[in-house]
Amino acid sequence: MGFLSIDFLYPLNTSVAYSTVITARDGDILHAFLSRDDKWRLYVELPEITPTLRDAILFKEDKYFRYHVGFNPVSMLRAAGRNFVSGRRTSGASTITMQTIRLLEPRQRTYGNKAIELFRALQLELHYSKDEILQLYLNLIPYGGNIEGLKSASLLYFGKLPQLLSLAELTTLTIVPNRPSSLRLGINNSLVVQERNRWLARFRAKHLFDETTITDAMAEPLTAYRRSAPQLVPHLSHRLRAENPDVPIIHSAIHTATQATVEQLIRNYANRIKAYSIHNSAVLVVDNQTHEVVAYAGSADFGNTFDGGQVDGVRAIRSPGSALKPLLYGLSFDAGTITPKSKLSDVPTNFGGYEPDNYDRKFNGPVTAEFALANSLNIPAVALLKEIGTPVLVETLRKAGFKTVRKQAKELGLSMILGGCGVTLEEMTRLYAGFANGGVVKELRFTGRSDGSVRETGTRLLSREAAFLITNTLSQITRPDLPNNFDNSYHLPQIAWKTGTSYGRRDAWSIGYNQRYTIGVWVGNFSGIGVAELSGANTATPLLFQLFNALDYNSSRDKLRKPGGSLSMRLVCPETGDIPGEFCPSQVTDYFIMGVSRYRRCQHRKPIFTNAAGTVSYCAHCKPDSGAVRRSYPNLSPEVAAFYQSRHIPFETVPPHNPTCERIFGSTGTGPLITSLNDGSDYFINSRQLTDLELGCQAANDVQTVFWYLNDKLYKKARPDEAVFFRPKPGPLKISCADDKGRYSDLHVTIKNE
Incomplete structure (x- = not known):
């Protein structure tokens, strides 16, 4: 009872500052860090203590370890007698438990401290099993310098884990801690071999191991020398260490061979694009079945400090360019507003003062939704976002884990679909992995040893049907974002992919997926400097294709199977x-x-009654009893009609209405769309140098004439495609535009002096 009271009052502290070790999925060490006290002190796990290691260390240090309670009284009495006879300390009686206490709490060698050591040894035996005490001992034994622990010595001197050591190498590591100053590996290897073989001979005498094993061990040359600690996958390793500061061994999901392939390809590719002043790249590879990150490259060269190689491009916030468009189209599919063959207008459009342009500064007129997505057209995307609403897209991205978008939510508008928001490569790759997973986004797994049996529920962003339609569209190979002069087109991987290029050509993206992998590629400069040659198609996609061809060459097209339902x-x-x-x-x-x-x-054409010559149109009020001919005319939207007129593209126009008709059309229907000026805006003028402002509109196909009003006073009669100018005066201004059918629209602006 007294011992337990003292044990409670003076608890034993066995906490040790271990080095952090990052391992690959197969257990290989990828990266090792110094401990907080600048020691190489790697944590050895119980399975790493092999029977050979256990037998060798116990034979040498403590034959009765399994039987004593922390100290061996017989050995202590024998040592005391020898020391008394000789008058000096000739032999010790320390057990492995007592040695562990000395390593945990170093003290001067006095009889008083020896008593404390015995008490602590009893405490250690009380609270821990024999295997745990042996494990702690092996984690703390010194090997000279700042190397502590058998695993540290195994890795730094032999370049392998303890369970892979031979008997000769294990014996070497058991003898060095007793004489670390003289038995210096890599310096006094010949002396180490002599001492090693002396102990191997003892093992033979006691039949600890079979004769052949002992003979081979004694003949084995010693190749130990001081190696550098592994420093692989640096960006992920630093990240995992920061996220798990007190975990000595972090098991990552990295596949060693896949990581090596990715690093080699990205390094070679970086050397090729340096000629264009493009210095940085980042790649993330995700296993679609387990959602494990099997390869992680934050930059092309971590050691390149001049070009910011230590910046983690996987987590850097960048502009996505057009890479978010597939999600928008998926939301539109699920909202029922479009199908792949739905026609969208790719014509100059003013969205309340926002006038986006296409990447190639060209317009295609009416196009299908699948063509608009595959060709990454900007105007249809902005129109779709306006239709479903920016908040819907923002909320979907928030659910998908886009942290910067969540912070920017109140500031985001229509431009976000063209890159006007902040994203990371990790977020984008996770999103596209969701497309591969039938519209369900799941957290990426950077750690753990998954066997693929774990099935997280994830967050559903899109229906399986919408995800399939996206994949089907992004799998097309007749696209403008296929790399120019792609000389190995027969090696084109069978994937769905999308590119993105940010404003100012600062970021190039290419993200693709098939049944097995989702791979995200970002290329650019961490400095933010734009490069004229930078584009998702020609800069990022070639690297994406190389990665897929190297990691999953000639994969199947199972991803294109149409979902049931x-x-x-x-x-x-x-x-x-x-x-x-x-x-x-x-x-x-x-x-x-x-x-x-x-x-x-479908209403792409509408019926109109005209005279026989087709020069006059009739309404129901003025249509004659005979002689009227029913014809069809294109039912174009105002913006498409204006586009055709501006490009001089011929199309059938509705003839002027019967001039003798006495019907008053009224204001039913939609009036002309005023494209200049912008409703609610302030316009500043210089009173000393007055300039004119331009009025413009887009009208329907059946409109021949429009009427402009300033503050409800008729200003000018004009054709719908005619530019009208006026000289403004300071003050509020109401602008109205009416067509020859009586339909009108208004807007209000304010004119101010500078």
Whole structure:
């Protein structure tokens, strides 16, 4: 009872500052760090203490370790007698338990301290098993300099883990701690061999190991020398150490061979693109089955401090360019607003003062949704975002774990779909892994030894049907973001991929996936300097293709299997992607999500009654009883009609309305879209140098004339495509535009002096 009271009052502290070790999925050491007290003190795990190691160390240090309670009274009496007869200390009686206490709590060698050591040894035996005490001892034994522990010596002198050591190497490591100053590995190897073989001879005499094993061990040359600690996968290693500061061994999910392949490819590629003043690259490889990160390269060269090699490009916040567009299209598929064959307008458009342009500064007119996504067109994407709402996209990205987007939520607008937000390569790769996983995003696993049986629920962002439609579109190879002059087109990997190039050509992205892997590639400069040659297609995609061909060459196309359930096919009009109507003689097949995709009759042409010559159109009020001919005319949106007019693309226009008609059309319907000026804006003028402001609009196909009003006073009559100028005066200004059918629209601006 007294011992237990003292044990409670004076507890034994066995906490040790170990070196942090990062291992690969197969157990190989990738990276080792010094401990907090600048020691190489690697933690040896129980399975690493092999029977050979255990037998050798116990025979040499403490034959009765399994039987005593922390000290051996017989050995102590024998040692005391020898010391008394000789008058000096000739032999010790310290057990492994007592030696462990001395390593934990170094003290001067006095009889009083010896008593404390015995008490502490009893405490250690009380609280820990024999295997745990042996493990602690092996973690603390000194090997000279700042190397402590058998695992540290095994790694730094032999370049291997303890369980891989031969008997000769194990024996070497058991004898060095007794004479670390004279038995210096790599310096006095010949002396070490003599002492090693002397102990091997003792092992033979006691039949500790079989004769052949002893003979081979004695003949084995000693090749020990001081090696550098492993420093592989530096970005991930530093990250895991910071996230797990008190964990001595962190088991990462890295696949050693995959990591080596990725590092070699990214290093070679970085040397090629240096000629274009592009210095940095980052790659993340995710196993789609387990969501483990099997390769992690934060930069092309961690040691390149001049170009910021120690910056972790996987976690750096960058602009995504167009790389978020697939998610937007997936949300639109799920909202039922579009299907792959739905027609979108790729024409100059003013979104409340925001006038985006395409990457190539060209416009394609009406295009299908799948064409717009595959070709990464900007105008259709902004129009889709305006339709579903920026908050919907922001909330979806928040659910997907985009931290910077969550912080920027209140500031984000339509430009975010073109790169006007902050993302990381880790977030983007996780998102695309969600596409590969049928629309469900799961946390990436950087640590752990998964056997693939773990199935986290994850967060569903898209339906399986929408994810399939995205994958089907991004698998097309007739795309502008295929690298120019791709000389090995027959090695084009069978993947779905999307590129992105940020404003100012500061970031190039290419992220792809197949059934097995999702790979994210970022290329650029950590300094933020843009480069004219930088683009997702020609800078990042070649590296992406090389990675897929090296890691998963000739993979299958199982990813393209159509999911069961509500995804089906239907006939649509190729002009709009809607259900064929009266004026749709040709039809094509299109995917649609049953119960979700909208069911709308095609109205790409509308019926109009005209005279026989087709020079005058009639309404129901003025249509004559005979002689009227029913014809169809293109039912173009105002912005498409304006685009055709500006490009001089011919199209059928509705003839002028019957001039003798007495009908008043009224203001039903949508009036002309005013594209200049911008509603709610302030315009500043210089009173000493007055300038004119331009008015512009987009009107429907049946409009011949528009009327401009300033503060409700008629200012000018003009054609819909005609630019109108006026000289502003300070003060509030109401601008109205009416067409010849009586439809109108208004906006308000304020004119101010500078």
